Amino acid sequence: MGVSVSNTQDLGMPAIYLHTLAELLHTIGVDQRDLIQRVGLDPARLKSTDLRVSEAQAAEFVTRAIVESGEPGLGILLARELELPLHGALGTAVMSSRTLEEALELMTRYLTLRVPHLKVQKHMAGSSVWYAVKCETQLGSILGFVLDAVLFGCVSMGAQLLGTTLPGLRIMRRGAEPSHFHRFRRMIGVPVEFGATEDALVVPASHLSHPTRFSNQHLAETSREQCEQALQELEEVAGVARKVRRVIEASHPFPPKLARAASTLFVSERTLKRRLQEEGASFQSLVDEVRLERAQDLLENTAMNLTQIADALGYADAANFTRAFKRWTGNSPSQHRIANSNLTKQA
Known part of the structure; x- marks a missing residue:
């Protein structure tokens, strides 16, 4: 598949293009959701106009799409x-x-x-x-x-x-x-x-x-x-932290394991940990950053209850999610929703 992303600057691929390709695959009889998830991507996240997916994951998805569709003219x-x-x-x-x-x-x-x-x-x-x-x-x-x-x-x-x-x-x-x-x-x-x-x-x-x-x-x-x-x-x-963050942002299931991120970026777990440490980051801190952003979005823009949000963010239950959110922000998820809910403002 060419030079590994770990050795080149990973600029990311706009996720909306993969979503468009997935919709095309559906019209020609390919199970696009299964394919997306086997690559480790979240189908719902691909609809975002702002998200960029790791080039390695985008390349894997395109390669599999061509093979499984049997259509060399897919582009x-x-x-x-x-x-x-x-x-x-x-x-x-x-x-x-x-x-x-x-x-x-x-x-x-x-x-x-x-x-x-x-x-x-x-x-x-x-x-x-x-x-x-x-x-x-x-x-x-x-x-x-x-x-x-x-x-x-x-x-x-x-x-x-x-x-x-x-x-x-x-x-x-x-x-x-x-x-x-x-x-x-x-x-x-x-x-x-x-x-x-x-x-x-x-x-x-x-x-x-x-x-x-x-x-x-x-x-x-x-x-x-x-x-x-x-x-x-x-x-x-x-830097490596930005590459890892892109993998985390689009991953399914969420959050991804360190091994999955390392494999996507063609490095060992030990090497990935070391490179993140050199940039003053850690895999868990990046996961928590993305979790917080997702949590705030779900609290502000959906009617999902805390158990559903906890499940979407990879927590065992709502209590664990609530403790983590208070640690990050100083407020409970419910307090944040009351103060920032766009659904309430629109009503």
Whole structure:
């Protein structure tokens, strides 16, 4: 599956993409919930637009999805499901841009926010502009899936953005044409040429000034600022504690065991403990941080009783949960709910 995540900067994969893939698997007859849980992920948590899943878990899920679906073109099918709002602040910025060129410039700068380790390089070739997608690390067997989803997704989302598929668009792919690809040519809707020197979206330069459907200057400015801030945060050096936290946040069952986290990150338990200690953290402290955040969310935004919340957080009973919550915050769960419940405020 390529270079282990323990040896590269784990930028995390937006969980919403795995949720979208899971929904797609369901439509083609794969038990997606069973598959998600076998990878150690929580199906309910994948719906979050803010959560990022460890790259190792995302890669394992994609690999199993391709094998168990028996569909080598799964990335092409996923591309059709990638609606612009799924992409967070970047999707909003793209939708709000004035022209196709402005939208593509946003993708060029911020793609790594949505797909770790991918970069876009722009260059002219005659009367066309090439937006070549480059991978900065070894993704192994899922690289084809990722490039399918990104490049063919650009065609699908471009049609959403412009209201039409512009003539003259092309997709260039390196390597020979896969044996399964003939099944998807008509679906993609633009010419795809294999044996190219780059994996790229090729756009006639004359189309770059084409106006978008949802232009909104104020929204474009604010969402771009959000993208810039997110990019700065993502490019900060990601320590082991951040990697472990991502595993904990998305794990099923919750909380995960140390052995599970170590296995996901391709290190031994002893090595993981040592690296966390070097950063002034511990596995249990990270579990407790995530537990507190989840507890506060469940108390403020659901009507679950304390026994149900305790069970969701991995406690034996409500009493143990109550003691832990008071230790963390100084207040009981009931006191916190009374003071902060969004359900009460909405009523």
